[in-house]
Amino acid sequence: MMTKPELMKRMVKGPDGLEFEVDPLRDYYCEAPPTVMPGAYIQIVEDFFNWARSQSLWILGFGTGCGAIEMRPLMTPRFDAYRFGVAWRPTPRQANLFIISGYLSTKTLKRAIRAYEQMQNPKYVIGLGSCTINGGMYWDSYNTIKKLDEYLPVDLYIAGCMPRPEALLAGFEEMKKIIRAGKAEGANQYAENFAWYKANQKRVIHDWDMPDYNW
Amino acid sequence: MDFDWMKIPYAFLTVFIVVNYGFLMGALIQKIGARAGRRHGIPIWQYYLDVIKNYGLRSSITHGVMFYLGPVFRLSGGVGLLLFMPVIYGSYMFSNFSFAGDLILALYFVFFGTLGMALGAGESGHPHAAIGVTRGLQQVSMAELPFAMAVFSVALQYQTLSMTDIVAAQQGGLANWTLFTNPIAVAAAMLAFLGSMMRPPFDVFIAPQEIPIGPPTEYHSSYLALMQTNRAIFPVAKIVIYMNLFFGGAGSWPELFVKVFFLYLFSAFVGVCFPRFRVEQSVRFFLVWGVPLGILSIMVV
Numbered sequence: 017m018m019t020k021p022e023l024m025k026r027m028v029k030g031p032d033g034l035e036f037e038v039d040p041l042r043d044y045y046c047e048a049p050p051t052v053m054p055g056a057y058i059q060i061v062e063d064f065f066n067w068a069r070s071q072s073l074w075i076l077g078f079g080t081g082c083g084a085i086e087m088r089p090l091m092t093p094r095f096d097a098y099r100f101g102v103a104w105r106p107t108p109r110q111a112n113l114f115i116i117s118g119y120l121s122t123k124t125l126k127r128a129i130r131a132y133e134q135m136q137n138p139k140y141v142i143g144l145g146s147c148t149i150n151g152g153m154y155w156d157s158y159n160t161i162k163k164l165d166e167y168l169p170v171d172l173y174i175a176g177c178m179p180r181p182e183a184l185l186a187g188f189e190e191m192k193k194i195i196r197a198g199k200a201e202g203a204n205q206y207a208e209n210f211a212w213y214k215a216n217q218k219r220v221i222h223d224w225d226m227p228d229y230n231w
Numbered sequence: 232m233d234f235d236w237m238k239i240p241y242a243f244l245t246v247f248i249v250v251n252y253g254f255l256m257g258a259l260i261q262k263i264g265a266r267a268g269r270r271h272g273i274p275i276w277q278y279y280l281d282v283i284k285n286y287g288l289r290s291s292i293t294h295g296v297m298f299y300l301g302p303v304f305r306l307s308g309g310v311g312l313l314l315f316m317p318v319i320y321g322s323y324m325f326s327n328f329s330f331a332g333d334l335i336l337a338l339y340f341v342f343f344g345t346l347g348m349a350l351g352a353g354e355s356g357h358p359h360a361a362i363g364v365t366r367g368l369q370q371v372s373m374a375e376l377p378f379a380m381a382v383f384s385v386a387l388q389y390q391t392l393s394m395t396d397i398v399a400a401q402q403g404g405l406a407n408w409t410l411f412t413n414p415i416a417v418a419a420a421m422l423a424f425l426g427s428m429m430r431p432p433f434d435v436f437i438a439p440q441e442i443p444i445g446p447p448t449e450y451h452s453s454y455l456a457l458m459q460t461n462r463a464i465f466p467v468a469k470i471v472i473y474m475n476l477f478f479g480g481a482g483s484w485p486e487l488f489v490k491v492f493f494l495y496l497f498s499a500f501v502g503v504c505f506p507r508f509r510v511e512q513s514v515r516f517f518l519v520w521g522v523p524l525g526i527l528s529i530m531v532v
């Protein structure tokens with residue numbers, strides 16, 4: 017761990033000739049662990065927020081595996097997911113729904129974790145396709161993870177190999193019900209069981225070259 | 232100097248009406264754009280939901296003071312623009328804080344939000360944000376040139392810098408509108424209008440496919456919600472300027488709604504018909520088409 021030269025502490029010469037020390041892991045990341053964030057104090061306000069959240073699902077445009085190809089038709093006239101309040105955002109900061117669209121190689125898992133951690137609480141994860149449930153047809157691959165739930169808190173699985181766009185639309189509707197019921201607390205679950213998730217993640221990611229938590 | 236306190240609640244009322252109108256109209260225009268692509272498009276109340284959701288997000292992180300101030304500047308740019316001009320002509324309630332030289336102030340406010348955004352996005356430290364905002368500024372400044380010239384031309388034409396007087400001079404029939412009395416200035420200004428509405432073909436710097444969405448890359452939660460609120464106010468405020476300067480102003484809210492809608496629709500129409508320009512292409516476009524028109528309009532006057 018932390019053997020990469022670009023992550024070592026080093027002296028840097030600025031454009032004005034001043035030398036200063038840079039410690040990339042400390043200076044470029046925020047290492048504060050996530051905390052459990054309770055909802056609004058008054059239940060009815062929280063319900064109202066949950067209702068708004070369920071009607072405004074912003075998906076992080078991050079495709080892994082084959083399933084990513086099934087998300088594109090949703091933007092087209094044929095399926096048009098926008099009419100259900102579903103939109104795509106190109107940056108994790110603004111998205112609140114992360115769709116892991118299929119098998120996840122350990123290399124991609126690292127990026128997926130970073131992207132997930134940059135999203136703001138409350139955030140939701142949908143596992144799309146059998147690969148996220150039990151490894152699917154990649155169950156004996158040396159380089160993919162089997163159960164997504166061990167690495168990120170999944171709210172909903174959509175089974176199939178690969179699920180049709182209609183299945184995704186049905187999944188969105190199901191997701192909305194979960195959010196409205198106030199049961200989609202994946203972000204807090206992640207914060208509560210942080211040590212367990214990190215241990216699982218580090219077990220498969222061998223070149224762990226980032227802080228434990230990176231916003 | 233005596234200040235009319237009653238104007239303050241009226242000003243709030245103006246902002247309230249414009250925010251709601253802006254949300255609904257924005258969604259409607261989106262829907263129209265979607266229909267052009269044979270989709271149904273978003274529900275008409277989608278923007279309300281997005282804003283509520285973003286205010287309702289539990290966590291948000293900051294990158295420093297300017298990062299906070301970016302959206303605040305942006306919003307105050309929009310609100311300021313709205314409040315310092317006569318929204319409804321001849322109405323005491325909705326003339327707000329307009330005064331004799333308000334045209335100059337309006338020109339400044341149009342730019343103010345973008346500058347605030349530049350500072351905020353710069354502080355976020357995200358390279359995409361910095362590049363995006365540089366390109367945005369580049370294009371908006373270029374688009375502003377023909378507009379500024381058109382404004383000078385109109386000011387020369389009416390010999391005043393007060394928007395109320397300009398609107399007053401255009402009353403009494405279609406033929407008195409600047410659109411017909413000074414068509415070249417209007418043409419130049421409408422080109423600039425396209426450039427600053429952040430719709431295709433001039434929206435490459437916030438386009439998701441380009442560099443992940445440009446200036447707002449790092450903005451989220453309430454910051455983003457503030458910016459969305461501004462996205463409702465600002466276009467309306469900007470169109471109200473255009474309406475006051477070139478299209479005879481509005482004597483009542485319904486008239487304002489209709490005029491603003493059609494002006495917005497103009498940019499939407501152009502947007503669905505033409506592909507995006509790259510930034511340097513749009514700069515060239517404004518230099519080749521916008522600026523000569525603007526100069527010509529000043530010379531003709």
Ligand code: SF4
Binds near residue numbers: 118
């Ligand atoms: S579930 Fe099937 S379609 Fe989806 S990623 Fe796995 S192998 Fe590909």
